[in-house]
Amino acid sequence: MEIRQLKYFVQIAESGNFSRAAEILRIAQPSLSQQMKNLEEELGVDLLLRHARGVTPTELGQQLYDHARRILQEVDRAKDVVRSRSRNPSGKVSVGLPTSACRGLGLPLISALAERQPNITLHVVEAMTGYLDDFLQHGRLDVALLYDHKAFEHVAWTEMMVEDLMLFVPPHHPLAGAEAVTFREMFDLPVVLPGAPNVMRTVIEQFAARHDVVPAAMACDSLPTISRLVQSGRALGVMPHFAFLDEMARGEMVAIPIVEPTPSWRLSVVVSQRTMNPRGAEAVAEVMAEVIAAMVESGAWRAKLTGEKSRAEPRAAAR
Known part of the structure; x- marks a missing residue:
């Protein structure tokens, strides 16, 4: 079983159609079909149910799909870790913005990062603060802007303003x-x-x-x-x-x-110490803090800057 085959299988399952998956993957459909045939023969089970509308995963196919997605995510994270050791921050960084701030902060933040950190791929998640706090604790976010955030281990935070x-x-x-x-x-x-x-x-x-x-x-x-x-x-x-x-x-x-x-309430820029891309996360947090400070100082954001930093738990493995 190859990573390439898992990638092909996931795309077919999500597309529900061989031809659509082949187009997205930019490979010939016969080649894609052969790869899936080889995978099914290797595992000794049918992974896809063919029908007039396309294909759907079988029960065992669904189980493989769930595992394959996690494997591919870990492969991407491994790439980000290696890239983050390079001189310039790069790779994917997931950042959470609360709903009440996302509309005003999203565009300035994305624009500033595109100019200052062009090698970082930003994934913006908008949600209520409680959800963002939970996402951060469970490793689904690298950076977040949180209102009155809860104190917990493995995060560094900078209180920005009241x-x-x-x-x-x-x-x-x-x-x-x-x-x-x-x-x-x-x-x-x-x-x-x-x-x-x-x-x-x-x-x-x-x-x-x-x-x-x-x-x-x-x-x-x-x-x-x-x-x-x-x-x-x-x-x-x-x-x-x-x-x-x-x-x-x-x-x-x-x-x-x-x-x-x-x-x-108080707003803080919070960084997960468990991020797979520490350099990228820190770079995003720095830019976010600077964008927020500039908006407050210009009067675009009505708030009072504070700038208090936490004493974060050391992250020996990330340095």
């Missing part, structure tokens, strides 16, 4: 012209928040507990849906100013400061 949360209302709302709204008054209104265990809801609930406030709010984990709810006036949103820059620029929302108290 960001206040604000109340978002449609422009026709009675509060649209208000200078501020108190934290207590806010919950007399229909408010929408991400659901538990999202970091924002945790922050809000902790603030509420300290100030004897019951934080009744609708739960929604979709930022586009929260945006539409606010624009329609069905609910008011609580988000950082950076989350809805586009909507505010189009005159679809107004941001109102929240006071007495002002809820806030």
Whole structure:
């Protein structure tokens, strides 16, 4: 069994068609069919079920597909490790961005990396902070921007800034012209928040507990849906100013400061110490930190820079 055969088999299984797989792999279809025949003869089982619409993996074929994908991923990671030892960082780096920051940060980050680290292939993952934190702990991400991240082993982190949360209302709302709204008054209104265990809801609930406030709010984990709810006036949103820059620029929302108290959270650039591409991950984290700092200093991102670094556990094997 060869790595090449596993690659061919995975592509056929995912394409569901020999001709489509051959086109993607850029090899002749007869040659691809012969490779699969050789593989099935070697293993002594049928891996693919042929039918009028194409092919699907058999039960044993599905098991091989699952193993083959993991093997091919490990091969790619091994290549990244070797490449990362070279003078210039290269290879694939997976970076996680929280939903509320991805729209504003994604393009500047990708542009800066393309200019400064052209040999790095960036894989951007957008999700709520809780999911990104979990992905980082389980090795599915190399770098992430996290709100109030959990402290755990095998990560290095740089706290970048503190960001206040604000109340978002449609422009026709009675509060649209208000200078501020108190934290207590806010919950007399229909408010929408991400659901538990999202970091924002945790922050809000902790603030509420300290100030004897019951934080009744609708739960929604979709930022586009929260945006539409606010624009329609069905609910008011609580988000950082950076989350809805586009909507505010189009005159679809107004941001109102929240006071007495002002809820806030801290953002950190976090790097996995278990990454298979340490030089690439560190290079991406450095560029991300610089892009964020520049956006804050220019006023594009409303926040206060801090710049506190962790004492990360040494990574002897990665040096």
